[in-house]
Amino acid sequence: MNRLTQLKPHQVTKALIIFGLMISALVLWQTAYWTKQVASDEIRNRSSNTLKLVVSNLNAELQRFRALPELISADKRLIPVLNNTADAQQLRALNLELARINRVSGASDVYLMKPDGWTVAASNWDKNPTFIDRNFSFRPYFKIALQGELGTYFALGTTSGERGYFFAYPVVQANKVQGVVVVKITVEGLENKWRQAKDKIMVLDSHGIVFLASNTDWHLKLVNDLTDKEMAGIVDSRRYGDHKFEKLPIESASWDDEVLRELQLADDAGQMQRYFVEQENMPAEGWRVMLLVGADEITGRVNAALAVAALMLASLLLAIANIVQRRRRLAERMAMKDATSRELERRVEERTLALSETNEKLRNEVREREHAESELRDTQAGLVQATKLAALGQMSAGVSHELNQPLAAIRSYADNAKTFIERGNTATASENLQSIGELADRMDRIIKNLRTYARDESISMRPVSIILPLNESLSLLANRISDDGVEVNLSIPDESPVVMAGDVRLQQVFVNILSNALDSMRSVSVKMLDISVTEQADKVYVSIADSGSGVPEALREHVFDPFYSTKSVGEGMGLGLSITYGIVDQFGGKIEIDNRPQGGAIFTVILKKADLSATQALSAGTR
Structure with a gap:
């Protein structure tokens, strides 16, 4: 103590500065260390839960189709085709049935193979290339099915070149395997969902080959080097065709008990990124699912914690320096500090009150x-x-x-x-x-x-056959059309187009336009209504032309304005065409107005075509 009191003021200040720097370094190091540990544990726990969900979804996708080949194998129509006793009509009927099952189930392909491996019926029988007359006896799933069990396998299709998972089940008659039913599915849908997530996902086979991944650049890349024997086995099985394998651009990796925990891997832009790795095995398929979480999140947390700690340390050091500096004028500084503190509190209260009032006004x-x-x-x-x-x-x-x-x-x-x-x-x-x-x-x-x-109508949009609301609109206005002596010419395709709309609101669109056309022909002697339906690319055009007075060029920009009408008072609110325009706009379409050379107006409703046939639209949207 005596030696400390003997130190000069500048020596005391220097010693305090050195001591403060040492304490600051220790605090910052501990802050970074524990922040990293806590953040790593949180990310590991979150990643583990996410990975379980990914594996569960992948299993669920496979389970959807696992029983399908066994169900198909019980169809008695398969036996004549496998025994070469089916005629051309029976074979065509079986191909159509396989195509129907494939479409309804959402599978990629369904086909039937003889015991020698030749395909005799397939859902893609009418496509090029087709699986018919192709031999797949080299596939492991086929060999397993010939032994009377369910065969599963993931590989590149030798015909389509697409990645797919195969389910195969034997067709048995009189305790003898007569053939094999195969269902192929694709998993691109899962990959599309994975790409929407921030974390990266890859699925590896037993050889460490990435066959599913959220990053398409990782497809069919190697995580580990393969031995010559392993590579020869993959080539012999033709699992991935003639693909030339390359290794993933992994710069470094960290292992824990032979389990990959961290790695540095190039991202989509080619930049090396550090990832935490969580993985889970799928023993039934021999797969390994890996979830890669970017380590930049930990870096951000550590930097934020260091910034807060540095700010606090800086504040503490400044406070200590302030105490040292004001040792000789403590009373004066204390008074100034109190005054400053009170002023600061007053300003904070004023600012807080102002912010509260502003927030209340905003609410x-x-x-x-x-x-x-x-x-x-x-x-x-x-x-x-x-x-x-x-x-x-x-x-x-x-x-x-x-x-x-x-x-x-x-x-x-x-x-x-x-x-x-x-x-x-x-x-x-x-x-x-x-x-x-x-x-x-x-x-x-x-x-x-x-x-x-x-x-x-409560349903927003669905596939609607255009002829249904059009005919119903004409039916509602049939008596007025007859009383006014209007001749109606209707021109529609043999197969009614299907559009994305609401059937009730679309009927209202046609009723409003047809009513407007009938109103425009009250004062003319020749009353003719021409209605045509045409298709161009992904659009459907419904044109309604009348023989009335037409729409002057100067008034066209106001036709769809609310409460705008050229009719006499009491004959309308001026909302019909405005509401019609709004309904068509909700459908993603538009309305065009033009005049016919021989007189009269043409209203053309342009709607988006639905990806359904008229028959499907009736079954999906029947009222």
Whole structure:
């Protein structure tokens, strides 16, 4: 203590600085060490859970198809084809059935092989190249199936060149293997999902060859060097065809009990990146699934912790330096410090209060905007439904006429049937009752069309056959078309195109455009409505042309504006075409307006074509 008091002030300051630097270095080193350990443990735990989920999804994908070849092998239609007793019609029927099973199950290919390995039927029978007349007896899955067991194998297809997983099961009759059913699946869908994740995933076979990976550059690359014997075995099995294997660009690797834990590997841009590795085996398939997590996350955490620790140490050192500097004027500095502290607290309180008020204003504005958007959506939906109901009101007179006629006929038929029954003429009475049933069906169709048009559709978009809403729209307007003396020319393809839309809203689009066309022809003598449906590339064009007065060039840009109308007061709200434009825009389509040379307007509705046939659209979207 005496020696310390004998030191000069600058010596004390120097000693304190050295001591502070040593303590700072120790604190920073410990901060970096423990931050790295904690972050590594967290990443390991998270990666382990993620890897289990990846393996579970991969197993689930394989389990989906594991029982499929066994189910197909029980089909009795396979035996005649395997025994060469099937005629051409039976063989074609089997090929079509395999193609149907392949399409429904989502497999890549399904084919049937004889015991000598030749393929006699396949789902790709009508494609080039096809598996038919190809010999796959060298495949291990085929050899296992010939022994009466389920054979599985992953390899490159020798015909298609695609990576696939094969399931094979024997076709048995009278305790004898007559052939083998094979189902091939692809796993590109899983890879596409993997690519959306931040972490990297690769799946290795028993030789350490990467055959599945989120990075396509890693496909069919080696993690470890192969011996000549291992390479010869892979070549003999033709598992990967004639592929020339290269090693992954691994710069360094860290192992723990012969398990890979860390490595440095080139990323998509060719830059070396450090990864933590988690892996899990799939013994049934002989696979090893590896999850690679970038180590840059740990580096970021360590840097952030060091920055915080350095800031704290700097603050501490500055505080100590401040204490040393103010030893001689402690009272004055304490007063200044108190004053500064109070001022700082006041400013913090003022700033905090201002921020609180600003945040509250922002929250109120957000709530008001959300409320306004909600009211706007409700108003738009109400306008759509109101326009539909307004159109129904305009059509009510015609619908009343359509219903009154069959009602009057039903009453007449019923009275006559009663008279005939009293006279014992049951045959004529039966004919009258049959006529009553037909008239009731007619009334049911009219009411069903009205109910369909009036309902509020909840389904957003789905495949819709274009002819269904078009015919229903014409049916709803049939009485008005007849009363106005309008000639309708309908030109559609033999097979109705299928578009992505909502059938009820699409019907409303056609009703609004057709009603607008009928309104435009009130004052002309020749009333003609030409409707055509055409296809170009991935678009479907529905053109509705009238013989009215047309749309002047100056008014075209306003036709779809809300509440814009050229009709007299009381004849419309000016919302029909505006709502029609909004519905078509929601479908991803558009509406074009033009005038015909001979007079009249042409409204062309352009919609996206759905990837379905008309028959499929009916089965998928039948109301």
